[in-house]
Structure formats: C-alpha cells, structure tokens
Amino acid sequence: MAVEPGFGRKLVQTIGAVRTGIIILIITGIVSAAGTVVLQRPLTDPEEFQRAYSPGVLRLLDATGMTDVYHAWWYAALLALLAISIIFASIERWPTVWRYYSRPYRRAEPPFRAALPQQKSFPIDNPANALEAAERALRQQGLKPERIIEHDEVSLFAEKSRYAVMAVFIVHFSLLLIMLGGIVDSIVGYKGYVQMVPGEPAVRQIQLRDNTMHRLPFELRCDEAGQENYTGQFAMMPKRWWSKLVVLKDGREIERKEIAVNEPLVRDGIRFYQSGYGQSAVLKQARVAVANDAQMSNPAVFRLSATDSGALPDSRPVRMLRFLPDVYQMDGGVYQRSRDLNAAAIELEIGVGAQAQRAWLFRTDQAGPEEVALVGPFDPKGELLKGVPRLVARAEMLPYTGLQVSYEPGQWGVWAGCLLMAVGLVMAFWILHQRYWVMPLTDGNGKLVLWLGGACNKNREAFVEHFTEVAAAVEQELAAAAARSVPNATSAD
Numbered sequence: 258m259a260v261e262p263g264f265g266r267k268l269v270q271t272i273g274a275v276r277t278g279i280i281i282l283i284i285t286g287i288v289s290a291a292g293t294v295v296l297q298r299p300l301t302d303p304e305e306f307q308r309a310y311s312p313g314v315l316r317l318l319d320a321t322g323m324t325d326v327y328h329a330w331w332y333a334a335l336l337a338l339l340a341i342s343i344i345f346a347s348i349e350r351w352p353t354v355w356r357y358y359s360r361p362y363r364r365a366e367p368p369f370r371a372a373l374p375q376q377k378s379f380p381i382d383n384p385a386n387a388l389e390a391a392e393r394a395l396r397q398q399g400l401k402p403e404r405i406i407e408h409d410e411v412s413l414f415a416e417k418s419r420y421a422v423m424a425v426f427i428v429h430f431s432l433l434l435i436m437l438g439g440i441v442d443s444i445v446g447y448k449g450y451v452q453m454v455p456g457e458p459a460v461r462q463i464q465l466r467d468n469t470m471h472r473l474p475f476e477l478r479c480d481e482a483g484q485e486n487y488t489g490q491f492a493m494m495p496k497r498w499w500s501k502l503v504v505l506k507d508g509r510e511i512e513r514k515e516i517a518v519n520e521p522l523v524r525d526g527i528r529f530y531q532s533g534y535g536q537s538a539v540l541k542q543a544r545v546a547v548a549n550d551a552q553m554s555n556p557a558v559f560r561l562s563a564t565d566s567g568a569l570p571d572s573r574p575v576r577m578l579r580f581l582p583d584v585y586q587m588d589g590g591v592y593q594r595s596r597d598l599n600a601a602a603i604e605l606e607i608g609v610g611a612q613a614q615r616a617w618l619f620r621t622d623q624a625g626p627e628e629v630a631l632v633g634p635f636d637p638k639g640e641l642l643k644g645v646p647r648l649v650a651r652a653e654m655l656p657y658t659g660l661q662v663s664y665e666p667g668q669w670g671v672w673a674g675c676l677l678m679a680v681g682l683v684m685a686f687w688i689l690h691q692r693y694w695v696m697p698l699t700d701g702n703g704k705l706v707l708w709l710g711g712a713c714n715k716n717r718e719a720f721v722e723h724f725t726e727v728a729a730a731v732e733q734e735l736a737a738a739a740a741r742s743v744p745n746a747t748s749a750d
Contacts, residue, residue: 269345269348269349270345270349272341272342272345273342273344273345273346273347273348273349274346275346277342278339278342278343278346281335281338281339281342282339284335285335285336285339288326288332288335289326289327291323291326292323292326292327295318295323295324295326296309296310296324297324297325297326297327298324298325298466298467306324325466325467327439327443328443328466329443332443333439333440333443333444336436336439336440337436337440339432339436340432340433340436340437340440343429343432343433344429344433346429347425347426347429350425351426354422354423354425354426357422358419358422358423361414361416361419361692362692363403363405363414364405364407364412364414364694364696365412365694365696365710370694370708370710373710373711373712374712374717375710375711375712375720375721375724376708376709376710376711377708377709377710377728378700378706378707378708378709379706379707379709379731379732379735380704380705380706380707381697381705381706381707381735382705382739383742384411384697384705384707386738386742387697387707387735387738388404388411388412388413388695388697388707389738390731390734390735390737390738391413391695391707391709391731391734391735392413393734394727394730394731394733394734395413395415395693395695395727395730395731397730397734398726398727398730399417400415400416400417400693400727401415402414402415402693402695403415410696411696411697412694412695412696412697413693413694413695413696414692414693414694414695415692415693415695416690416691416692416693417689417690417691418688418689418690418691419690420684420690421684421685421688421689421690421714422690422714423684424681424682424684424685424688425681425685427677427678427680427681427684428678428681428682428685430674430677430681431674431675431676431677431678431680431681432674432678433674434670434671434673434674434677435670435671435674435675435678436674437667437670437674438667438668438669438670438671438672438674439667439671440667441666441667441670442665442666442667442668442671445664445666445667446663446664446665446666446667447465447466447471447663447664448465448466448661448662448663448664448665449463449464449465449466449471449661449662449663450463450464450532450659450660450661450662451463451464451477451529451659451660451662452533452537452657452658452659452660453477453478453479453482453500453657453658453660454479454537454539454655454656454657454658455479455480455481455482455500455501455655455656455658456479456480456655457479457539458478459476459477459478459503459505460473460476460477460478461473461475461476461477463662473527474506474525474527475504475505475506475511475524475525476504476505476506477502477503477504477505477529478502478503478505479500479501479502479503479658480501480502480503481500481501482498482499482500482501482534482656482657482658483498483499483534483656484497484498484499484534484656485497485498485499495534497517497518498517498518498531498533498534498658499515499516499517499531500515500516500517500531500658500660501513501514501515502514502515502516502522502529504522504524512524516529516530516531517531518530518531518532526664526666527662527663527664528662528663528664528665529660529661529662530660530661530662530663531658531659531660532659532660532661533657533658533659534656534657534658534659535656535657535659536598536629536654536656536657537598537654537655537656537657538582538583538596538597538598538601538654539654539655539657540562540580540603540652540653540654540655541562541653541654541655542560542561542562542565542652542653543560543561543562543577543580543603543631543650543651543652543653544558544560544650544651544653545558545559545560545561545567545575545648545649545650546558546648546649546650546651547559547569547570547646547647547648548646548647548648548649557569557570559575561575561576561577561603561605561650562577563577569607569645569646570646573607573608573609574607574608574609575605575606575607576605576606577603577604577605577606578604578605578606578615579603579604580601580602580603580604580652581593581601581602581603581604582595582596582597582598582599582601583595583596583597583598583599583600583601584600584601584602584619585600586637586638586639589637589638590637591604591617591637598629598654600619600620601619601620601629601631601652602617602618602619602620602631603617603618603631603633603650603652604616604617605617605618605633605634607634607645614634614642614645615636615637616633616634616635616636616642616645616648617633617634617635617636617637618631618632618633618634618635618648618650619631619632619633619635619639629651629652629654630649630650630651630652631649631650631651631652632647632648632649632650633647633648633650634648685715686716689713689714689715689716689719689720689723690713690714690715691711691712691713691720691723692711692712692713693709693710693711693724693727694708694709694710694711695707695708695709695710695731696708707731707735709727709728709731711723711724711727
C-alpha cells in the first residue's frame with residue numbers, strides 16, 4: 258500500500274515544482290518591468306511626478322512602493338520566495354542526479370542495450386583483440402576507457418564531461434547568488450546624492466533616495482572641480498567633469514583622488530560617482546560697475562566679496578553684507594525663500610557711520626545663461642535709492658560638483674552569480690555528457706560481434722556526429738588489428 262506523503266513533504270514538492278517556480282518568476286519579471294515604466298524616486302523630479310500622475314494615483318503608488326520598486330520590502334520578499342522555490346527544486350532533484358553522477362551505469366545489460374538509439378555491431382574473430390582495438394580507438398577520441406569485469410565477462414566503459422549533469426545546480430546556485438545580492442542591497446544598501454562646493458568644509462552626510470540623511474563613516478571634502486569642453490563647433494558642450502576629493506577620518510587625511518565619469522572613488526565599499534557639475538548658490542565674488550549714464554559709458558568698476566570692498570566715485574565705501582540666492586519681498590522686507598539660485602540678491606552697506614545706507618541689488622533677466630546679473634540699488638520695498646548712482650553687478654558663483662553615492666554590498670554576489678550563470682549555461686547547452694559501452698557478444702544469428710553503444714544527456718543531434726566518429730575509429734582499429742593478424746596466421750601455417 259502506498260504511503261501518502263506528509264504535509265511538509267507536500268509543501269516542499271509544491272514550492273519546488275517547476276510550475277510554481279515559473280509562476281513566481283513571471284510575477285517577478287512583471288514587477289521588475291513595471292519598475293522601468295513607473296517613474297521611480299529619487300531619480301525623477303517631483304514636478305514630473307505631478308505632471309504624470311494625479312494626486313490620488315501618486316499616493317497609491319507611493320503607498321504600494323511602486324515608485325521605488327527595487328527597494329520595496331515586498332520586492333525583497335518576492336525574491337526570497339523565488340530563492341526558496343529554487344532551493345526546494347534543487348533539494349528535490351539532488352538525490353537522483355547525485356546517484357547518476359557518483360555511480361555511473363558502467364555495464365550495459367540486454368534491456369538497456371535494446372533501448373539505446375545509438376548502437377552499432379562489428380563482426381570479430383577474437384574478443385580480446387577486438388577489445389584492445391576498441392580501447393585504442395576510444396583513447397584516440399579523447400576518452401579514457403575502463404575495463405568492466407562481471408561474471409567473467411569483460412566489457413569497456415568510457416565517458417566524457419560527466420560534470421555537465423551538474424549544470425542545472427550551477428545555474429540554480431547562480432540565481433541564488435544574484436537574488437541574495439539583490440536582497441542584501443535592498444535591506445542594507447543605499448543610494449544617495451551629495452552636492453559639494455570646492456573649498457567648503459568637508460561633508461559627513463548624504464541625502465538618500467527617500468530624502469532622508471545618512472551619515473558616512475568618514476568625511477569627504479572637495480578641493481577642486483572643473484569642466485572640460487570640446488573644441489571647435491562643439492566648444493559649448495561638456496566633454497569631461499572632474500573633482501578632486503579628499504577623504505578624512507578623525508580629522509586626518511587618509512585618501513586623495515581625482516574622479517571623473519566612470520572613474521569613481523571607492524572607500525569602505527561606498528562608491529562616489531561624478532554625475533554633475535554647474536553653478537552653485539555660493540558667491541565667489543561680484544564685479545560691480547558704477548554707471549555714469551544710461552549707456553554705462555566709462556563705468557567705475559570694483560569687486561565685492563566676503564573680504565573685498567569697493568568705493569563709489571564720491572569715495573563712499575561699499576561693503577557687501579550678505580548674498581541670498583533666492584529671495585522674495587513682502588511687507589517692506591527681503592526674505593530668503595530657498596538655497597537654490599533662482600532670484601539672487603546682494604545686500605550692501607554704502608557709506609559709514611550714521612550716514613550709511615542699506616541697499617539691495619536684485620537679479621535681472623538681462624544676463625547670459627552662465628551669468629548672474631544684478632541691478633540696483635533698491636530699498637527693501639523695491640524702490641530706487643536716491644543719491645546713489647546706478648549699480649550693475651555680475652556675480653561669479655563657485656562651481657558645484659554633483660556626486661552619486663552608492664553602497665551595494667550585495668553586488669559581489671550579483672556579479673559572482675552572473676559569472677557562475679555563464680559557466681552553468683555553457684555546461685547546460687554546449688557541453689555533452691557522452692557515454693560509450695563496448696562488449697563482445699553473440700548476435701541473433703549466432704555470430705560473434707563487437708557491440709558499441711552510446712548515449713548522451715541532451716542534444717542528440719550533435720551526439721550522432723560524435724558517435725559516428727567513435728564508431729568509425731573503432732571500425733578502423735578493428736580492420737588494422739585484423740590486417741596485422743593475417744601475416745602471423747600465414748607464417749604459423
């Protein structure tokens with residue numbers, strides 16, 4: 258009476274079934290594809306989200322994790338479920354494959370011989386000489402024949418590439434490595450961004466994909482950054498961005514490197530990629546022109562910065578009090594809106610002591626794409642000050658360098674899994690496990706023949722060519738052995 262398998266056994270069989278694995282794999286593929294269609298945070302600007310989706314749809318996508326698919330908890334759980342299915346499938350099939358690998362079928366019994374699709378017989382006179390000739394032929398074909406003696410009967414067995422039967426487990430293991438790497442990255446890893454201005458203090462935190470801040474195990478400082486452009490008609494197009502970075506730990510410099518696109522800085526497993534370059538919202542200096550007339554002919558020019566001051570033609574000193582990158586005016590005051598370079602303004606102090614006046618230079622649109630132009634002077638209400646000549650400033654901003662930051666400890670597993678999968682696929686599709694059996698026997702007509710049989714685990718069309726080559730080599734050796742034995746027989750007579 259057959260014994261029904263228990264619940265645990267049924268569960269293992271169900272999860273490890275090919276159908277279950279295919280279903281989970283299809284779901285994983287659909288979700289992964291959705292991650293390439295649905296806009297993902299933080300790579301997409303918030304304004305683009307608002308243009309693409311209604312508020313209700315966006316809330317639903319955020320709540321379900323579809324706007325950050327590859328870091329969602331349920332995506333990691335889906336990968337884990339697929340990994341469990343692969344493990345159970347491997348456990349289910351391992352005993353049979355291991356028996357096949359560790360105890361190969363070395364002697365072909367009559368029922369087995371009858372079922373082989375590839376077999377051939379050669380008439381012989383002397384079984385011992387025929388086996389020796391077959392051994393030579395098999396060695397010529399790169400095989401290592403071994404003699405099998407059972408029941409006082411001698412036969413030959415040879416095989417090639419037995420390890421190919423393990424290809425499925427190598428592929429399974431490679432998939433597990435890839436998924437393990439993905440799970441580790443989704444749980445432990447992170448990606449973020451940091452914008453740095455050369456010469457400013459070192460940073461210790463970066464902004465992650467979910468707009469939270471993450472503390473680095475060291476400090477990072479940018480000493481220099483720049484952009485190289487193409488020459489000729491493409492002179493305005495950037496050719497290369499670069500940044501000179503310094504890694505600091507406990508106030509001590511431990512590494513210095515110049516990075517560029519595809520040349521990252523790697524420290525403690527954290528990678529810093531060069532991803533952007535442009536104008537920051539930090540003022541380096543302002544070149545101020547004092548206009549003598551409306552056409553600004555022969556203007557007096559001076560520079561303003563945190564340390565430099567200037568003077569008007571009437572000798573009144575001009576000092577910069579502060580620079581605000583983005584301002585708005587309300588109730589007779591000037592206030593900062595953000596740290597972005599949108600509506601810049603410079604607050605000045607003109608004169609000294611009780612005669613000093615506060616004045617503002619506000620940004621104007623009459624500037625080139627690479628310039629920040631400001632005009633004034635105005636009071637906080639936006640009215641021109643009396644008794645002060647017209648001022649026009651060109652602000653020179655410090656550059657910023659944009660760095661993508663990633664910590665992906667599971668990438669080693671992903672890359673190792675990809676390489677191992679390539680090995681497994683080569684074994685599965687291009688390497689044949691070939692087996693050959695040779696034995697002398699009596700055929701149905703009562704004649705002595707040397708029987709040759711062969712089998713492979715896949716790609717039987719290709720194996721036919723291999724078997725034909727081996728059969729031709731055996732036949733040739735048998736003919737050569739017969740030719741050598743004829744003179745001996747004649748001399749004995």
